[in-house]
Amino acid sequence: MIPPLVLDPKKDETILDTCAAPGSKTTQMAEMMQNTGLIIANDSNMSRIKALRYNLDKSGIINTIVTRMDAAKLNKAHIQFDKILLDAPCSAEGTIRKDWKVLSRWSETLIHSLSRLQKHITTNAIHALKPGGTLVYSTCTLAPEENEEVITNLIDKIKGLTVEKISLNGLKTRPGIEEWQDRQYSEQVKNCARIYPQDNDSEGFFICKIKKNLK
Numbered sequence: 001m002i003p004p005l006v007l008d009p010k011k012d013e014t015i016l017d018t019c020a021a022p023g024s025k026t027t028q029m030a031e032m033m034q035n036t037g038l039i040i041a042n043d044s045n046m047s048r049i050k051a052l053r054y055n056l057d058k059s060g061i062i063n064t065i066v067t068r069m070d071a072a073k074l075n076k077a078h079i080q081f082d083k084i085l086l087d088a089p090c091s092a093e094g095t096i097r098k099d100w101k102v103l104s105r106w107s108e109t110l111i112h113s114l115s116r117l118q119k120h121i122t123t124n125a126i127h128a129l130k131p132g133g134t135l136v137y138s139t140c141t142l143a144p145e146e147n148e149e150v151i152t153n154l155i156d157k158i159k160g161l162t163v164e165k166i167s168l169n170g171l172k173t174r175p176g177i178e179e180w181q182d183r184q185y186s187e188q189v190k191n192c193a194r195i196y197p198q199d200n201d202s203e204g205f206f207i208c209k210i211k212k213n214l215k
Contacts, residue, residue, distance in 0.1 A: 002195075003087055004028045006166055006209050007136040012037040013082040018071045018125055021048030023055035025087060030061045039064040040079070042071060072120045075127040083134045086125055088118045090139035090146050094204025097197055115145040119153045126158050131214045134164075138207040142196075144180040147206040148189040151176070155186045160213040163188040172199040176208070 001024070009015050009029045020026045020041035030039060041056070041064050043049050049068055056064055069077070071086075091111050096102045122137060129135055139146050155161050163186075166173065176192030178185050195205040 003138045015039045016081040016084045017041045018086040022051035027059045042067045080130045090141040093141040118150045135210045148185045152186040162211045163191040164209045165191040166193040
């Protein structure tokens with residue numbers, strides 16, 4: 001539930017939920033917007049879209065359109081959004097304490113593959129964001145390759161982006177990692193928030209709030 005709180009969608013805004021299914025964050029944002037404005041809830045997996053549509057219908061959401069597109073190609077839809085939520089596909093390291101099966105799928109190869117995908121999605125999604133708009137990027141993994149490295153790649157490729165500091169009442173957060181395995185990341189990543197299980201008796205999580213500066 002943290003990413004929508006950080007994104008802070010308002011009434012009558014136009015929001016993109018890039019990887020929306022199964023829809024818990026979509027319905028949360030619709031409630032925060034009082035069912036006004038417009039949410040484009042996108043996913044590429046049809047079986048997950050069925051769950052998304054079910055949760056939207058069950059919650060009485062009427063401000064949301066469901067789309068099925070490759071998230072890396074959403075910028076080609078020629079729509080500009082006030083805010084974008086990008087809760088990215090990830091290796092899910094942060095969920096291990098509730099699902100040990102995650103370990104059976106985990107590998108460094110998987111992390112590097114997902115990192116490439118996340119970089120592709122973020123660099124395309126940012127083009128669909130209005131100047132002055134906000135993009136929130138989040139994962140349920142602690143791997144720097146899928147977090148700070150993705151944000152650094154975005155900042156390096158797209159000029160005029162600012163990572164804003166995140167404050168979450170009631171949660172202990174730690175700053176983003178500026179260096180990992182001989183890789184040096186942008187100093188802006190220190191404004192990202194890392195949530196560790198030992199700090200909050202929670203799952204592990206990463207979240208970053210990016211402002212696209214006015215031209």
